[in-house]
Amino acid sequence: MGEYQRATLVTNIISALESLDPLSSPEPCIYKVPDPLRKLKKEAYSPQILSIGPFHHGNEKLQNMEKHKLRYLKEFIERANKNLEDLLPVIEDSEESVRQCYAETISLNRYDFLKMILVDASFIVELFYRNWRGAAAWTSYDKVLLKPWLAATMQRDLMLLENQLPFFIIKKLFDLTFSSQGDLPSFTKLTFEYFKFFNTQKLPPNPEPEPRIMHFVDLLRRFYLPESLPKxxxxxxxxxxxxxxxxxxxxxxxxxxxxxxxxxxxxxxxxxxxxxxxxxxxxxxxxxxxxxxxxxxxxxxxxxxxxxxxxxxxxxxxxxxxxxxxxxxxxxxxxxxxxxxxxxxxxxxxxxxxxxxxxxxxxxxxxxxxxxxxxHGWLASLRRDYFGNPWKAASTTAVVILLILTLIQAVCSIISVHPHH
Known part of the structure; x- marks a missing residue:
């Protein structure tokens, strides 16, 4: 290879190396499902009605909920008595930290990324708040949209690995807007209430659980782990x-x-x-x-x-x-x-x-x-064939008793015929 060709090759390789996307994070926690698993049942990993986070953002099949999410953002702002100028700095300050939570490089530009986080996070806060307050908090608009099947599908969508926001950014937005409202529980408690069906161990929603919750799938896993983990x-x-x-x-x-x-x-x-x-x-x-x-x-x-x-x-x-x-x-x-x-x-x-x-x-x-x-083979056969149900057990017992009595009678007869001298 001539000197010119070698220099050209070096330049091409350097250019390719410089064009590499930066590593998203040394420790991401939100992943795209590996292809071998996805191929087995794609619908088990894909949201049906609700997109949360960047992986399914913009999916045409999920657009019906976008207006509903914007309505929730509007009511969230009103309830919090804040304006967008108050809320956006919270998201901006955490943009890099949020991006690092994803195992894939997020292609959304800064404007779209920040808007997505704000809309999705405020939607979740409003949804969990209304769930906690109960019937009094649901609007007539909610009652049209949140039919039982829809509410169940929405909860299912919030448990999908690819459909997550980092827990900390939703909590951060909640703490900024609602921390002054003394009648409200912590966001962690609202989350535990929303997913309480899965919390079969009745784990307490401590304000700052350790280790910290990464996202809703991580919380779901925690609900099922035993208190003491085996080696x-x-x-x-x-x-x-x-x-x-x-x-x-x-x-x-x-x-x-x-x-x-x-x-x-x-x-x-x-x-x-x-x-x-x-x-x-x-x-x-x-x-x-x-x-x-x-x-x-x-x-x-x-x-x-x-x-x-x-x-x-x-x-x-x-x-x-x-x-x-x-x-x-x-x-x-x-x-x-x-x-x-x-x-x-x-x-x-x-x-x-x-x-x-x-x-x-x-x-x-x-x-x-x-x-x-x-x-275990012959014992099981014995139990199954002769003691499998009360009738079999009774008849088997009767036969055994009859055999024992017959045996005793035979022994007695022999003794009477051949008495000892």
Whole structure:
């Protein structure tokens, strides 16, 4: 290569390097869902009616809500007794911090980006405020738009990984505008109230929870984590027998109503009892499961506790028989209208996990051991064939008693014929 060609190549490479977009942040927390997961079920990660944040901003299918969001901004400004000149500096001061929360470079210019943050954040504050105040806060305009199905879809959209604003910027806007209104709770409390259905452990909305909430998907994950997190292991579990198979070997499945943490399973190997907290399977379950797992894939690859749970559920549920069994045991309420296990079976597809909760790993190993122990096979057959229901148990008991009495009678007869001398 000649000197001129080499110099030209160097110039081209330098130009390419300089044109690279800057890294958005060393520690982003809002991600686009990885393609392998998105391809499995695109609608589980895409908003249906409401765009929040930059990833779906400008989507033509979501434009119907934009006027509603602007109306909320107008009423937010009036309620706060502020003007745009008061509000915009708060957003401007945090622009770079907000941009750094996204794992993708945001192409919106500064004007559009700041407007989007203000409109979306004020909409969320107003929505949560009205939800907290109840019927008295809803306007006639709300009553037209916020039908039950629409309100449920809106809440679902706010739980999508790609549809997030950083929590801190919404809270910052709320604190600026409403901190002087003494009758209002903190924004954290308003958020907990809006998502209270998912807060099965009744976690308290501390004013400054630690670690701080990153966004609503992060909060949702926190709702499901146990108070004490088990250690992780790099050991892998590739197979666990299904619920119906384990039931056939005599394992008892029990609904645990005393525990409010969904992830808190407990196996008593000696008694052959697996306790599982109650869960409802419906479309919402699938959406939050998929988005929680996607978030953990991106942000918590070595602390994927929610992923552990859904992988174990995938192991246990392989067919309609398993769904039916867990339903009869009161563990699972199936709101899908049938016993189709397809969505559970596909949850772990394309999920990459390098570590697993030591507690779940031990449960999986013990379940395999229980199934493969020969004694559980014949004991289960005995229970199933002769003690499967009260009638079988009664007749079996009667037969055993009759045999014992017959045996005693035979022994007595022999003794009477051949008495001892």
């Amino acid at each position: 992780r292991t790099a050991k892998k579990v590739k197979h666990v027998y299904s619920a119906a198979q384990l039931d056939g070997k005599g394992l008892k499945f029990m609904a645990d109503h005393s525990r409010h943490c969904l992830l808190d399973l407990d196996l008593d190997y000696k008694k052959g009892v697996l306790k599982i907290p109650h869960i409802t399977l419906d479309d919402t379950t699938e959406f939050y499961a998929r988005n929680l797992m996607a978030f953990e894939q991106c942000h918590y690859p070595n602390a994927a506790y929610a992923t552990d749970y859904f992988i174990l559920l995938d192991f246990l549920i392989k067919s309609e028989k398993d769904v039916d069994l867990l339903g009869r045991k009161g563990i699972m309420v199936n709101g899908l209208g049938n016993n189709d296990a397809t969505f559970i079976n596909s949850l772990a597809t394309s999920i990459v996990y390098s570590t697993m909760s030591t507690k779940y790993y031990d449960i999986c190993i013990q379940l395999k051991k229980f199934y493969e122990d020969p004694k």
